[in-house]
Amino acid sequence: xxxxxxxxxxxxxxxxxxxxxxxxxxxxxxxxxxxxxxxxxxxxxxxxxxxxxxxxxxxxxxxxxxxxxxxxxxxxxxxxxxxxxxxxxxxxxxxxxxxxxxxxxxx
Amino acid sequence: xxxxxxxxxxxxxxxxxxxxxxxxxxxxxxxxxxxxxxxxxxxxxxxxxxxxxxxxxxxxxxxxxxxxxxxxxxxxxxxxxxxxxxxxxxxxxxxxxxxxxxxxxxxxxxxxxxxxxxxxxxxxxxx
Numbered sequence: 001x002x003x004x005x006x007x008x009x010x011x012x013x014x015x016x017x018x019x020x021x022x023x024x025x026x027x028x029x030x031x032x033x034x035x036x037x038x039x040x041x042x043x044x045x046x047x048x049x050x051x052x053x054x055x056x057x058x059x060x061x062x063x064x065x066x067x068x069x070x071x072x073x074x075x076x077x078x079x080x081x082x083x084x085x086x087x088x089x090x091x092x093x094x095x096x097x098x099x100x101x102x103x104x105x106x107x
Numbered sequence: 108x109x110x111x112x113x114x115x116x117x118x119x120x121x122x123x124x125x126x127x128x129x130x131x132x133x134x135x136x137x138x139x140x141x142x143x144x145x146x147x148x149x150x151x152x153x154x155x156x157x158x159x160x161x162x163x164x165x166x167x168x169x170x171x172x173x174x175x176x177x178x179x180x181x182x183x184x185x186x187x188x189x190x191x192x193x194x195x196x197x198x199x200x201x202x203x204x205x206x207x208x209x210x211x212x213x214x215x216x217x218x219x220x221x222x223x224x225x226x227x228x229x230x231x232x233x234x
Contacts, residue, residue, distance in 0.1 A: 002218060004131070005131050012124060019119075028186060055213070056118070056190075060213060060214040060215055061124060062117055067214050
């Protein structure tokens with residue numbers, strides 16, 4: 001049963017992976033926007049919401065490394081509505097690493 | 108009797124992987140809802156044995172949806188398990204305090220999800 005279920009989860013991952021990749025890219029783009037326009041509260045809200053979503057989803061499909069990166073990013077930005085330059089920079093770098101990890105997982 | 112389970116989550120990927128885990132491992136009957144309104148509609152038509160309810164959803168979140176389900180005819184004792192991507196701590200306690208059967212953190216292992224839900228509800232898992 002475990003092997004059969006693992007195969008089914010892997011097949012399902014292939015089905016949902018393009019949407020996860022699109023979400024990771026959207027998150028990365030939002031993090032870049034926050035760097036360019038620090039007062040863009042909408043973009044910062046996107047960073048928080050998309051990191052939260054990916055943290056919950058990626059790990060449930062066995063994408064442990066990418067899921068952990070999303071969780072790290074979510075922890076980093078949680079509770080902050082007006083990030084300073086250092087936080088914006090860390091968030092952008094982490095979002096880029098996450099996007100790359102998801103791209104690798106999808107490849 | 109085969110348990111009838113409602114999964115409420117705005118993320119289709121989560122709904123699909125929950126369905127996969129519960130159907131393949133436990134043989135439960137699973138129905139999905141992508142929003143609070145859809146969940147109310149499903150429960151109004153056929154009462155599920157348990158609702159797996161995402162906490163963070165746009166428009167109406169998990170706790171707001173729980174209140175709507177509780178207000179339905181026969182909804183007061185509806186069994187609900189929250190799904191949340193939030194970490195342990197105050198948030199989890201706050202969710203427990205809403206009178207649910209349990210809280211499951213995302214990410215979860217789809218292979219053990221049915222067992223985890225069954226344990227929370229005191230059900231025997233037939234595989």
